[in-house]
Amino acid sequence: MGISITGLSGFDTAQMVNDLMALERIPYKNLESKKTNLRSEQNVFRNINTAFSTFSTALTNLRYAADWNKLKATSSSNAVSVSSSLNVTPATYDLNVKQLATKNVVEIDASHMLDQVNAAIADPAKELKIGNYTFTEDDLNAIAELDGDEAQLKKLAQIINSKTNTEDGSNATASVLKTSSDGNFKLILNSKNTGEGPENAVSFTLGTTNIIDDSHASVINKAGKDAIVDVNGVTVTRSSNTFNDLAEEGLTFTLNSVGESKVTVGQDVDAIVKNVKSFVDAYNNLISLVKTNLSKPADDSKMNPLQGDSLLKRIDSQLYSIFNSIVDTSGGKAWMEQIGLSIDKGVGKASLMTGKITFDEAAFKDALVANPQKVIDLFAKNERAADPDNGIKADPGGIITQFTSIMSSYTSTVNGMLSNKITGYDSEIKMIDDRLDHMDRRLQMTEARLKLQFSTMETMLSTLNNQKDWLTSQLESLNKSK
Known part of the structure; x- marks a missing residue:
């Protein structure tokens, strides 16, 4: 550490050094700000990568036809309750409970x-x-x-x-x-x-x-x-009020009171709606992150650092394009808006568009009941490769199939675009860290040099002041001797 002598010259040389070093540190601080901004931008892409992961999980629950064909048994009255496993088949049972087992x-x-x-x-x-x-x-x-x-x-x-x-x-x-x-x-x-x-x-x-x-x-x-119950017109007796061998394996009836009930084994619409809601929520969370970082700030004097980012634009465009795809289904051409899912429906002003999906649950249920296979195809139809020799064109498949096919191009840890983007930020931040280390060493040397220079100046000024005082005293002695 250099020697510092302050005050002999009448100047605050320590403050002068601090002021000069503040000017020297401006490039350093600018580089630190750049590093902070890069970290912030990198976190945006990390969050988008996480949102893609959540979106991928939601897609999994709708990807295969089997996910749409899960069945659920329901009873029309409290006289009979029913439970089912995943392997039951569609059926209807008319029950008339005449006597409970006691x-x-x-x-x-x-x-x-x-x-x-x-x-x-x-x-x-x-x-x-x-x-x-x-x-x-x-x-x-x-x-x-x-x-x-x-x-x-x-x-x-x-x-x-x-x-x-x-x-x-x-x-x-x-x-x-x-x-x-x-x-x-x-x-x-x-x-x-x-x-x-x-x-x-x-x-x-x-x-x-x-x-x-x-x-x-x-x-x-x-x-x-014994319990006595008519099932589809046939009288059945059991010693228990719980019947797990009445119909097919996996279907269990429990008699609660005398009375009639219709038990229906059919598509589990509630489970499907729940999965579609998860898909909508995951899509909306993902697109919201993308749109927020692409949009221009309300304050015209400011600029969003990722406002023109090419990767965010690509994600925005591709998600929108796939969602609005027209799919060839068993029931003809179909698209999402037909079954109650739409993006910015009726919004004509660009500034008001959010890119988010709105989900009309009632319309979706109506479409599912009217033509379940058409809805299943729209979501989960398999991709088909082109076969020119047999005149078969390529078919990208259903909406979920298309979303799934692009997922790895973004999220793959090997060569996914998001992974590469995040890694690129790491490399750039490391370069800045190296430059900051180099600049910090140079600033320390500059500060030491300035302190030494001002210390030397203070010493020289002190010597000159002493000489001035000696000369003054000599002159005064001469004047007195005359």
Whole structure:
């Protein structure tokens, strides 16, 4: 670092050095500004590259005919609900639910039930058993040691419920019901499964005696019922309210109430509309980024640095051209505006054009229902190469097919135009960084040289001032001696 002597000459030489260095740094600062602008422009292309990636994902969901032929099962009423897998085929089912499947319900008075518990305690040879579960001695003692019918029944119900879903467990769920304000209680048993068959009924025995006996006054046994439903005029019964073997594999019906319903297996229009919306949103986001950076600023004194960029113009033009393509479909020539998608429809002034797609969902659904294959072809028709020998012309395919075919030319990491553009900025920014490093070293040397020069000047001026003072004192001495 150079020596700096300030003030001997009467001048602020440090400030003079700073002012001179400020002038020297102007080219450096201009280069820094250029680097900042290049970074900003590069970020624009990075964002556009990301938008292209999102757009590519949206295209994938509409690219193949299979994406349009996914089916969905719907029910016309709450009497029946339906679910389907992806492999079902179109069909219609008219259902008339006449009876729901119910569980076997058993109501046992507290006194009768607890008599069975006490009998099992008194005679261990008589096993108390519900379904496949045999009450243990500990179970029975845990019930008996409690006071009152309510407490004992609740303990009994707790043991039954703890074994409902075990392999060697009960075939019922239990609850306790207070039937009067006088403190009368009942044990309520519901069979684990619905249906009429004995395999679906509650089984409760003491030794060889069936506790659940319809003839016993303390027991009410309501048998379970099978579901009964007419399907396209044919009566069908099942022990369950869920039918997964009624029609084809992958179609499951659930009966909710008595009543009629029409179940239709058809094209999943809602899923298709959702995918088209994603396509529209991704396109609009992409074109908005392009248009914003191509457009002239509202302030005439300013200029958009990418206003005339050739790559942005190419993207803008190509996206617009493909979207407005006329496609030869199975239903004749078709274009997007016919099915409810349009760009700047009715806008006559260039300054008001956004380049964005508007999506008329109702018009699209109408077109899809009227001629689904025509709509599918418009979006997803395959590309076809020319075959002059057989008189076959080239066909670029549907709109999504065309968009997909150009995608790699922009986004490929090897030779994509956007990737090359971004890499080009990296190279230019690196060159600027190298120049900035070189200029910074030169500026440091210039500042050191200026400080040394001004320091030398201060020293010389100091010497001259001393000589002046000596001469002045000599002259004054001579004058006094006369």
